Every structure is written in C-alpha cells, then in structure tokens.
Amino acid sequence: MTVLPISKIEAPARGRRTQDSRARLLVAARKLFVERGYHATRPQDISREAGLGHGTFYLHFADKQACFLAFTEDARSELDSYLQRRLKDAPDVESAVRGSLEAIHEYSAAHPGVLVTAMADAAVIAADDAHPVTLVDRWAMQWAALLRLPVGQGGQAMDPDEAGIIGAAVVGIIHEGSAYAGRHGKAPGPTIDLLTRLIIKALT
C-alpha cells in the first residue's frame, strides 16, 4: 500500500492557496452571475461572496470580463463532460441527439441558470469588442462534427459547407426550445422527446 507523503495530502502550501482562492472566486462568480446577470454583479460582490478581499479578485482575473469568460469556459467544459458520458455509447444519431438533450437537461437541473446566463450574457460581452469565437459558435461546431455521422442506416455525410449552419440551427432549437419550455413550465421529459423528434426530422 502506498503512503502519500504528507506534503501531497495536507500541505498544499506553495501555489495552492492561489488555486483555492481562484476556485472560490469562480464559485462565487457563477453564483452571482447566474442570480443577477453580468452587469449587476460587481467584482467586489464576487470577492465578498468568496470571503476574500477585493484586491484578490484582480490577482486571478485581469478584469471582470476575464472572470466572466472563465466562468463561461468552466460551464462549457462541465457540460462537455456530461455530453461525453452520454454520447460515447450512442449507437446512432437519434440516440446521440436524445442523449445530448438529456445531458443538457441533466446539467441544467444540476446547475440551474448556468447555461442561460453563459449564453445570454456572452452575447453582450462579445459585443463589447472582438471576441471572435462565441460559445454558440463552439457548440455549433461540435454539433456540426457530430452530424457528419451518417443519418439513418444508408445515410450520407453532411455537406461540410452546410454543417456549420445546421449545427447552429440545432443549437437554436435546443436553446430556444428549452428556454421556452422552462419559461412556460412544460415538463422536461416530453420536451426532450419533442425536440429530439424535431431535430431528427430536420436532419433526415
């Protein structure tokens, strides 16, 4: 049996305090960005929520926008692992689509408001200056990649030129469809079924 040296277990010391602070700031940032939105959240609020001094915020993020982008990136990669888990065994596109929707629903249930906040405010942030690759773009491209899988048994690959637009359209279906369902209190199960059907039909 291997015994880890104490330093590995208990004495993070060097550079660990830093990591810890950053993590706490990101947790706090997520909470506040989701609750209040980007513009109504002040760096100072994030620091206080994290139990740290105001200055510490700027030790970890160049500015408020960088913090928001880090939050956004975190959300994206978390969602990605939810998706990964569901997609790795999907036998066909339909299962992949359904799996994706289920993953997204699962993630949204576990982290309410995060996706909506990340997408909505990202648009506003992006408008400020040239942040060329938006969150939606990345997701659209992932869908495009997924859709190069043949659809149906004798299916053919997508025209690569159209794939991006189709990917974006799928993102749109999911985003607006889920948001609408959420706003109007529709049950998630039937909504997932419905959106899956819509996407599959659109792709056939």
Next chain:
Amino acid sequence: MTVLPISKIEAPARGRRTQDSRARLLVAARKLFVERGYHATRPQDISREAGLGHGTFYLHFADKQACFLAFTEDARSELDSYLQRRLKDAPDVESAVRGSLEAIHEYSAAHPGVLVTAMADAAVIAADDAHPVTLVDRWAMQWAALLRLPVGQGGQAMDPDEAGIIGAAVVGIIHEGSAYAGRHGKAPGPTIDLLTRLIIKALT
C-alpha cells in the same frame, strides 16, 4: 399687414412637436443601440444624436429601459409588416416558411443589426427584472399560430400544447442559423434554402 414669423407658419400643430421629438429620439436610439449596444448607449447620447436637450428624453420615456423596449417594439412591428406582406398569399406552409425567412432577410438587409440587437440585448434587459413577455416569446407564439395550418396535403393541426415549443424551436433555428451564417459570411440565398428545408422537415 402682419407677417407671421416663419416659425409660426411652419410650426407643427399642437402635439406634433411632441410626436416629432419622440420619433427623432427613437431613430437616434435605434442607431446607437445597434451600433454600441444597450449598455454602451447613454440617454444623453440619444438626445444629442436626436438634436434635443438631455431632459427631453425623459419627457418621452420613463427611463432608458422604456426607450429600449419602445425601440424593440418598433422593430417587431416593422418586421411584422414585412412578414405580413409575404405571408398573406402563401399557399402552403413551405411557402410560408420560405416567405418568412425571406422577409427576415429582407428586413435585416434594410435595417442591419436591428434584429440581432433587439434579441440579444432584450435577454439582458429581461434579466434585470420581471418583464414577462419577451420578444422571443411573441415570435414563438406567432410561429405557433402559423403552424396550426395543416402541413402537407393531408396534414393535421399541431397539438396545441406542443405548438409553443415548436414555435420557439423555429425561432431558434432562424436566429442561430442566420446569425451563424452572418458571422461566417455565408451567402443569404443558400442559407435561406437550407433553413427552409430544415424547418419544413422538422415540421412534417
């Protein structure tokens, strides 16, 4: 013989000045919201752009948000008349879908950036406090109404419970699909064809 000063002759009828000022403010607001976004536009900028005093802004709008909402409402009703014109003679759903996309494209070409601004910033505004009916909701409902038309020849009406979600999904396809195409310099013609096909297939 008394000569009236020009200002007396040409002065608009009572209440006209008011209308005129409001109209000029809205034109200015649209220009600046589109160019700079909601948060980067100050009421003061709008007033100056309109050639009016800063205080006049508050004679016509309760606050900045009300002005943005008025802009948004204007855009929506303008787009509606574009849509109306195309849709009134549409023989079937496919023509209606294609007509809608063409109308949206036509409107966007005539008023670049307006739809994107109205939709993107609306999300942020809405987050601030409870503005229950969003622009997207209204569009989704219009699509839902449209889609109660039978699809195909022997088509049946949509399940009314699902109609809203489907309408929202269509809005999503159009919004994200067009935005992606725009960001990546795709030609409008083929994009419209593609999105029409996607929507029609999804609805069949």
Next chain:
Amino acid sequence: MTVLPISKIEAPARGRRTQDSRARLLVAARKLFVERGYHATRPQDISREAGLGHGTFYLHFADKQACFLAFTEDARSELDSYLQRRLKDAPDVESAVRGSLEAIHEYSAAHPGVLVTAMADAAVIAADDAHPVTLVDRWAMQWAALLRLPVGQGGQAMDPDEAGIIGAAVVGIIHEGSAYAGRHGKAPGPTIDLLTRLIIKALT
C-alpha cells in the same frame, strides 16, 4: 450716463451658471493644490470645497490633470499682470529686474504657496506625458525677451542663442533663491536686494 441692460448685470442665466461653477472649482482647486499638493488632492475634494457635486467637476475639466493645468495657467497669467504693471515703466534693466522680483514677492504674499505649487508639481505632471512647454520654459523665454534690452548704458543686445539659457538661469536664481529665503525665514526686502544684485552682476 450709460445704463447697462439688466441682463448684463443681474441675469447671467444662459451659460453663466456654468462660468460660476468653473470659477468656484478653480478657486477650490487652487486652495487644495496649494495646501496639499497635486497627488493628495482628489477631484472629489475640490468639488466639495466648491460646494458642488462630484460630477460637476467633470463638466468643466476633462480630468484632474486638466484642472491642475488650468490652475497653473491662471497663476501664470495673474503673475503676468503683476509683472506687467511693474515693468511697463522700468527705465533700465536693473529696475526691470528689481521690479520683477518685487512683483513676484507681492504676488507670493497675496497668494502664498501658489507659485511654489505651480512650479513644483508642474514638473511631476509634465513627466507623465509629453507636455512640451513647461511653466519654467515660458518664464525663461519671457526673461530672455526682457534681457534683449541693452544692459548698462553702452550695452549690447544678448547673443540670441544664449538668451534662453540665461533666462532659465535667472528663473533659477529667483526660484531657488526665494524658496531658500522663504524656508529659512529671511526678510523679503534684503532678499530682493541681494537677488537683484546677483542678477544684475550676472547679466553685466
């Protein structure tokens, strides 16, 4: 007897409030810059001292530095009129020199600390970015102009190339000499005599 229209006397109305505010800000700025120095004076302090809101400061000055420069320029032009009065009847260079020193002393007595503050902090401000013409430069040039007067009865004009340096040297004598005398509690009369003698001898 001419009667000024009331508007000239009492009804400043249009644009006058503005002028008044600016004047009050400048008075306040002078007081605080002199008492505390540039870096220890906040725009907010100036506004409060002037009995105005913080925002009003930025209606009249682009930033803190612009306010300081305006103060500096005011001081320079006030001193100029003191100098003008003394110099216009000076029969020879010696009287001009003595008159200048007396004018400077008179100004310093009436406005204690102003010249020292304007000169000392100006150097620091200037260092921040390229403000090419310093206060000292302007005074040096004025002295250079004055010194082109013949010195002594059979005097000849200064070599123009050297005039600037000599002007600057005179500024140095006055500045450091007076400052030293002030710091060490020397009486102004004998100090003026002494510095006049030094300058005259240097110039002969």
Next chain:
Amino acid sequence: MTVLPISKIEAPARGRRTQDSRARLLVAARKLFVERGYHATRPQDISREAGLGHGTFYLHFADKQACFLAFTEDARSELDSYLQRRLKDAPDVESAVRGSLEAIHEYSAAHPGVLVTAMADAAVIAADDAHPVTLVDRWAMQWAALLRLPVGQGGQAMDPDEAGIIGAAVVGIIHEGSAYAGRHGKAPGPTIDLLTRLIIKALT
C-alpha cells in the same frame, strides 16, 4: 572528504545577503524612479526588477518614501565624489565653479536623468510631510561653504547671512540653466562656459 555544495561555498557571508539585496533594490529603484518617476513606480515593481520577493522590499526600507530618499542620498554622495575630485585642486573660485559644472555634467552623462529625478520628485515628496532638509538645501549649503573662499585676489569673505541665499541662487542657475539647455538640445561645452561666466559675474 566532504564536498560542500556550491551554495555553501559561494554563499556570501552572513549579513552579506542582506547587503546584496539592499543594493539590488537600490539599483532597481534608481532605474525605475528615473524612467517612470516616483508616483508611477510601485514597490512591487522595484522588487521584481531586483529579482526579489515583494516582501523583501520592506525588510530594507520602512516604506516607499524611505527608499526614494535612500536613492536620493546615494545620488547626492556619488555626485559629491565627482565634485570632490574636481574641486580639491581648484586654485580659485572660477576654477571651482567651472569644475563643479563639469563634474555635474560628467555625472549627468554617466547617470542620465538621475539628478533631474532626484531634484524634481524630491520637491513633491517633501510637500507630503515635514522633511525639513531638502536636497536643494544641502547643495545650497555646500555652495555657501565653497563661496566663503575669497573671490578674486583681494576678495573678502561672503557675508555669512547672505551665503545661503547665494548658494541657493547658484543651485538655481545650474539647475534651471542645465535643464533648459538639455530640453532645447544645446551643446554642453558652451553651456558650461556660459553658466560659469554667469555665476562668476554674479559672485564678484
């Protein structure tokens, strides 16, 4: 036979590390104060430039101001040795004056910006609180001491009461004269000649 690790061999004697750190901080401080000025230089910048931790700064200086004063004092004593070398063999006051100017020029050429920074910012520092003896005072007193030498062959000693003011005036001539010449690209040789002449005439 035991081989000491290199670190043990080359490590400076106890207390040397301290001296070394202090010296490196002073070198860094001088560089940055000269390049950016007092207010634009942060203790943190100095530490980093010196290759030391931020906290180390406060092991050697009570605060930022103390560090600046140490820099200033260093510059003064370096300039003193330049002056000493020139002055120890000066046969008369004229040679002493010329030698001083040459020494100052030589020092400024070897350490560009140091004197200007030390003098200009010192004024601002001094304003902050009561640091009674300024750099200029010290130099003025040195000149005063020097000037108690008889001027000319049959010269008499200076009136001691006036000596300080005269010393300060000489500092003023040199400071402003050289600064002006520097700003306007005048050659150092003729400038030294000119200032020497001015000072000698003033003192006769």
Next chain:
DNA sequence: GATGAATGAGCGTTCATTCAT
C-alpha cells in the same frame, strides 16, 4: 532573511436621472 498571496481604503471617473429656468 525571504517570500508573494492577500488586503481594503481609496482612487479617478461615469452616467441615469432631476429640476430650475
């Protein structure tokens, strides 16, 4: 002695809104 993450008072500045004219 050396370190650098942490601190928080304080900075200069902005801007949605009001109100006397």
Next chain:
DNA sequence: CATGAATGAACGCTCATTCAT
C-alpha cells in the same frame, strides 16, 4: 414642451503594505 447644468451613488480597478509560511 424643452433645456442642460447639476447630481452623487456607484463603478471597475490600483497599490502600499502585511504576515503566514
């Protein structure tokens, strides 16, 4: 109805300094 000077709470951010390691 129109004006624009005035407002001041609030913003994002900095930096001299401390202290646990």
